Amino acid sequence: MAIIKANGVSIRYITGDFKDIGLKEYVVRRLQGKYQVKEFWADKNVTFALERGDMLGIIGTNGAGKSTLLKAVSGIMVPTKGNMEINGSVAALLELASGFDGELTVRENTYLRGAMLGYTRKFMDEKYDEIIAFAELKDFQERPFKQLSSGMKSRLAFSIACLVSPDILILDEVLSVGDGAFRKKSGNKMKEILASGVTGILVSHSISQVRELCNKILWLDHGAQIGFTDEVTLYCDAYEEFLQTRKLPHNRQDVEQLAEDFARRCEEEKHQKQMTQTQKLETLLESSDTEAAVAASLALLKEKRPELLRDANA
Incomplete structure (x- = not known):
């Protein structure tokens, strides 16, 4: 049974409706005949399936629809068309600073984030020291969260998500946080997690990171699915050439040509x-x-x- 399965997922944003402009402006524009609604499809008919232990790397330039798709996987958004099947608990690191209270301490925020992920106080008591040690925040436990640097905040969020053992771990540009030593430690932790059977999804602009950690690739461009495959090296090579030439492949032959180039x-x-x-x-x-x-x-x-x-x- 697939842990994650996307069936023709399409996600639409609507701009210009009354939620954006307010009720009064909406009424005025309707009376004047100037009310317009615009549609924007962030993802279009995306289909893929992941088994237990898979690590999917989602690649694509800015505006490709990567983060929107992650929100659908994590349950934050509901697809406009198609459906997303999720079998297991999800820990999503999409916006690292979200879910934390700047006025609370590091200790308090650790328990708060754990509660948001659905874990008990007893479970968090058992994991707390391990989380703080991995995040390298032992000397900052009683400090207000707002006083931490962005790198410290990211390390804490990553540590909580990784050390509470979810079935599915979603990472959006979070393995690039911190210094070189912490990035290496984060990468090693991800390999350890995947070896335990956790299913992961990684969005990263670091293609070398995708090559190293992922066994499947999903390439998106302006919401459209260019390819979903386990041929990681081939598609990463083609994508890196695309970044240089901006020649988008339309079939398998184009992908192979880009990789050769x-x-x-x-x-x-x-x-x-x-x-x-x-x-x-x-x-x-x-x-x-x-x-x-x-x-x-x-x-x-x-x-x-x-x-x-x-x-x-x-």
């Missing part, structure tokens, strides 16, 4: 970098006045780039 471009960039390094080394050798410097350079070439020495002797 990406591989070719990477190889050319690598070659160019190697040529630059070679030129620097040649300059060093030409300007060197001592045999020791020349010997050191040759030793470095022998270790790092032996093919250059072979070419020189040919």
Whole structure:
């Protein structure tokens, strides 16, 4: 049985109705014949299914419909068309600062967020020290939440969501919070969580992060589904090339071509970098006045780039 299943999910926003302009302005515009309603489809006929332990990476440029889709998965929004089947408890980190009270302490907010996720006081008592330790906030437990930096707030939100063992974990650009050490720790924690059978959805502009953590990919563009697949490397390569060329694929052949172009471009960039390094080394050798410097350079070439020495002797 699928843990998450989206069946032709489409989500529409309506702008210009009386909820936006107020009742008085609505009546005036209706009387004048100037009342207009505009529709905007954030997601259009999105379909995918995830099994236990899957990690889905949702990729796409800004405005692709990624965050809106996450809100449908987490139950915040109801699809305009289609339906979303969810089998399990959900912990969603969509807006990291939401659900916290700036006037309460870190300790109080930890229990508050836990309650919002549906966990008992007893359960939170057992997990509290672990949450604070992972968030690296041991010295800030009695400090008002509003005094924390944005990075600290993000670390706490991530720690609570990860350490309360949900069935489904939804992450929207949250593995990029904190310094390099915490990002590495967050990534390792995600791998540990997935190994335990939790199903995850990750939205991230870091394609390397998607490559490392995800076994399935959903590519969206302006609400439309470009592809849903377990061919992570192929689609990540194609997407990275799309970011350079803005050539949107329309079929499988286009995806493969983009991936080939990406591989070719990477190889050319690598070659160019190697040529630059070679030129620097040649300059060093030409300007060197001592045999020791020349010997050191040759030793470095022998270790790092032996093919250059072979070419020189040919």
